[in-house]
Structure formats: C-alpha cells, structure tokens
Amino acid sequence: MHDEERAALAKLCDQLPRLRAEIARHPVATQQLLAHIEAQARAGQPVRALLADLLPVDQSGVTRQLETLPSLGPGRPSEERFGCPDGLCDREATTTPAGPLPRCWLTGRFMKLRSG
C-alpha cells in the first residue's frame, strides 16, 4: 500500500471512535459514507480519496451529485407498441407517454412491449 494511504489509514484508525461519535449526529448520507469508508478500509482498499468526500465542500454538504448532461436535446422518443402477452393474436395497442400498460381484454393480462 502507498505510504500516503498507510498514513491516512493510520489516522482514520486512530480517530475512528471520536469520528464515529461526531458523525452519528450528522445526516444519514454522511453516516453511510463513513460506514462505506470503514468497510473499504477493512477490505484493504484505498480510503484517502473517500475521506476527502467526508468533508462537506459547499453549503448543502453535497460532495458529489448526479448532474444532467449539457445540451443533449430532446433525444429520440420511444414509440411503444404493445402486443398479445401470449403471442396468440395480432392486436396492437399504444398508450400515452409513461401511461398505463394496455391489457389483453380476454385474459386481463398486461400486453407485452413490442418495440421501443
């Protein structure tokens, strides 16, 4: 293991009881992050970068977050068509975007997606 990793691990181990007590008063996400760091450390995995994540870097305490990709545009809509769930007939049905799945009137079962 890299020297800096060993040093980080040693300090984590040394301060862990106090750190656990402090983090227990923080949001669940922070507690889970510490639990993850501990699990990584026990498995012999690097933790130095994760420890940096434990420190909140902005006012909301957000350290990393999903962001939408810029300027992707509307994309290509999925043109859903649904068919017989058992493939016994050629009936085809559609629905509104993200709408309820059409059903087979004979069996009451949901129809199967044919193409996206």
Place this chain on the structure above:
Amino acid sequence: MSDFFGELAKQLAARWLSLLAIPGVLFFAAGWTGLRLGHAHALDLPRLADATNNVATQVARWPGAAQALALIGVVLASAIVGLAVQALVGPVRAICLGQWPPGFRRLATALAGRRRRRWATLVRQREELQTRHPPHTRTPDQQQRIDRIAGRINEIAMSEPGRPTWMGDRIHALSQVTVNRYGLDLNFCWSRLWLVLPETAHTEINIAQSGFAAALFTATWSIPYLILGTLWWPAVPIGLVIVSVGWSRARVKIGILTDLTEATLDVYGRSLAIALGVADPSATGPLAPEEGQRITDIARKGR
C-alpha cells in the same frame, strides 16, 4: 488528513455560517437600512451613510464588552431569523409541489387542467406525426419534428399532468410511472425498496434530497425580504431575485431527484420483488407489473 477532526468541525461551522448566520446578517442589515430609509428615501445613500456613521460613533463609545455582546446579539438574532425562515420551508415546498391549501383547490384544479390539456394536445400531435410518417419511411426532418414535440411534452410533464405546478408534476409523474409501469404504489412501497437498496443508491438519493431542500431554503429567504418590501421597496426586487434563484435551482434539483428515484426503481425494483419472495431469485430484468402489484398488495395490506 492533518487534524482531520478539527477540519471537520471547521467545515461544519462554515456550513452553519453560510446557511443561517450570513443570510441572517445580510437580512438584518437590509432590515436596518429599510427602517432607517423607508419608502420616502429608499435610495438616499447620503442619508444611509449619515445613519451608519451615527450608529458607528455611538457603538465606538461603548466599552469593549458591550460591543462584543452587541456583536453576539446581532449574530444570534440573525440565526433566529434563519431558523424562522427554515420553519417556512415546509409551506414553500407544498406550494412548489402543487399541494395547495383548501382555499386554492379550485385554482389548483384549473391550472392542472390547463397543463393536462397542453400536454394532451402535444401528445396527439406526436401520435399523428408518428402515424403519418412510419419509422421506416421517415426523413431526418420528420424525425426531428417528432423529437422536438416529444421534448416539449417532457418539458411540460414526464407523464400526464395532475398538479398545478411543474415541480409538483415531476413528483406526480414519479408516482404515476411506478403505478402504470411497475404496478407499485410508491407511497407504501418506497420504504420497502429503501431497505433493499445498496449504500450507493441511498447516498445518491439523500444527496439529491438535500440539494432540493437547500434550493427551497434559498427560495424561502425571499419571504422576509418581500415582507420588508412593505416598509422599504428596494427589498422587493431583492426578494424577487432570491426567489427566482431558489426556484430555478429547486427545478433542477427536483428533476435530478425524480430522475434518480425512477432510475432506482428501474434498476432495483426486482431486488425488492426477490426480497419479498414475489420473484424467483434467478429472475433478471426490470420488475414486471404483475410482480409490482403483488408487492403493493403486501405493502398496503388492504389499507
């Protein structure tokens, strides 16, 4: 990681300052300015400078302990304003998410209906274009028109609208999609799903929720400024700027939160079905609607 613990405490103090104390002190300053100037001399800077000088001169005459106490008093009062604003976040969230009080139900229904009609018109346009131009004969221009209309539909709402606001419809769409496509009643099944989610999913969703809460908190800071505007009109544009910043951030954050939650269901819905014995442990792929309905039955227990 030199004195990691001390660094953590420093960061937390900075967070308290940035969340409560600094906005509170700024409002305190604006409030003092507003009370001194009023509507009649709203932008009279020399008058403000005189008033500030007078106060500074008076404070300078005070003993050191009194000055320190005054400073602590200002910071504490600012933090109290911050806490009061925090208490208003709940009603602001309800307004943003379209859960309006009974007196506004008629307006809410009318606005939701308007959103639904706009959405349905565009859906019809898209269907007509798709029928008129089947995929195998479609030109790139025709495809682009369909793509644009689909984009406009999604800009209004991600499923048939049911609430008077855009943010409300993002949450509404989430509950609709889970019922329509997975047979899951999210109100009752979310806690069950949470128990089978991995740590990374918990973290991501918690972060997205915190981001939305922080954006609402920003928007809520506009309320004291708008109230101050009754005494000092420049507070009104300040309040409007704050509300628009908070509102636009909240729109982005609710989009991320609902997108993540829907993705969680897509990816981990089957884990819940397996945990509840509704699906075979060897089964793969997204949750089937029949399985989702059985999970809903287990969660709702006839309620």
